[in-house]
Amino acid sequence: MVIESIINRIEKKRNKIAFYNDNKGFSYGWLLDKIDFWSNYFVSENIKPFSIILVKTSNNQNGIAIFLACIINKITIIPITPSQFNKLDEILEVSSPDFIIDLISKNAKLIPNPKETIKKNSLYSKLNDEDSGGLVLFSSGTTGVSKATLHSFNRLLFKYVKVRKDYITLAFMLIDHIGGIDTLLYCLSNVSTIVLANDRTTKNICILIEKYKIEILPTTPSFLNLLLLSGDYEKYDLSSLKYITYGTEPMPKTTLDKCNVIFNNVNIIQKFGATEVGTLGSKSESSTSTWLKLGGIGFETRIRDNKLEIKSHSAMLGYLNAPNPFTSDGWFKTNDNVEVKGEYYRILGRDSEIINVGGEKVFPAEVENVIMQLPDIMDVRVFGNSNSILGNIVACEVVIKDKDIDKKAIKIKIKQICKSKLDDFKVPVKISFTYENNISDRFKKKRNFLP
Secondary structure, eight states, X not given: OHHHHHHHHHHTTTTSEEEEETTEEEEHHHHHHHHHHXXXXXXXXXXXXXXXXXXXXXXXXXXXXXXXXXXXXXXXXXXXXXXXXXXXXXXXXXXXXXXXXXXXXXXXXXXXXXXXXXXXXXXXXXXXXXXXXXXXXXXXOTTSXXXXXXXXXXXXXXXXXXXXXXXOEEEOSOTTSHHHHHXXXXXXXXXXXXXXXXXXXXXXXXXXXXXXXXXXXXXXXXHHHHHHHHOGGXXXXXXXXXXXXXXXXXXXXXXXXXHHHHTTTSEEEEOEEETTTEEEEXXXXXXXXXXXXXXXXXXXXXXXTTEEEEEETTOOSEESSSOOOBOTTSOEEEEEEEEEETTEEEEEEEGGGOEEETTEEEOHHHHHHHHTTSTTOSEEEXXXXXXXXXXXXXXXXXXXXXXXXXXXXXXXXXXXXXXHHSOGGGSOSEEEEESSOOBOTTSSBOOOOXX
């Protein structure tokens, strides 16, 4: 098993720091001892292989230890962090855990599932067939009920069997997100030091980079834009950075260009992944390009009707609460619209984000990228607004810092630059202003705002 191989690598480096969190260091020896603690706890509480547990946790080393103990003991884990606590009833009903373990409280609490009479999804039986523990991840659910994906750890760990380079890495995305899982498993498989960030403000991230000489910052375009706007990158020594990786949403070319000027000695790489299939290997055409090549161990890609489809060894077993999204021959339909240039793809946006204006398609990211070229604009979010004649019109919400700015003049500039670079039906008809970024807990733009 891959997990046994990873544990053997860790055993050889027990004294190495595994985590930094809250100004404390925790060694890999500490992690191994904690894994043993949780394994014994499972036995004492009669939590048997193929049981299902929901773990309420934050971005901390104890949550990671129980995560690994679940893999070793063939237990299915449903990790949820504070941003999902308000959906706990929905999550319990969909996932049907046997137990809840609350790591947020001062002393860990084991709670029987109050909805334990709910019938378990038949999909869980596939884990028994594969003799594997499982992982349930919930989507952010900003446009409705969260989708619950069920993974087999035997499949998910496959890509981490190969030993790669060791870097000090920031755990930016959390353990309830496929990007956070990928960062965690990459670091553990290479016995790397992980810096945990409970406070993900731009200031604190810069403090952590300076203090722990972080080499890899995996993040999102929205966070990078916040970082540029804050100016915090000028106040701290970030020279240890070797790589900035970004994903989860399209990157505005203007933001990418600014990052390349400011972080001119850092490799800036676009990543691509989906909760349903895991994170693919990727190669950006260059640090300044939004084109990327996708693949890697256990992944294949193809384009059908201008949409990306992925076949993956690490693909989920299925949704617990939604129809099967795979084709009959095993390809996952991402619904991501792409452009193709030789071996490279450019992600335009998902079907759910498209604004249909009188039968014409508008991708919000394309319009946002044009508007972001204006110097007075800090950020912008483009969305569809209902219209009785066209079905929808293009609207945008602009983030400005100066409350005294001439908003009428800004509106004129937005329309002028859009008309000079875009088709007429893509030009925003309604323009509103705000002083706050509309970014989700997962640091990407919310796309469901239809005023």
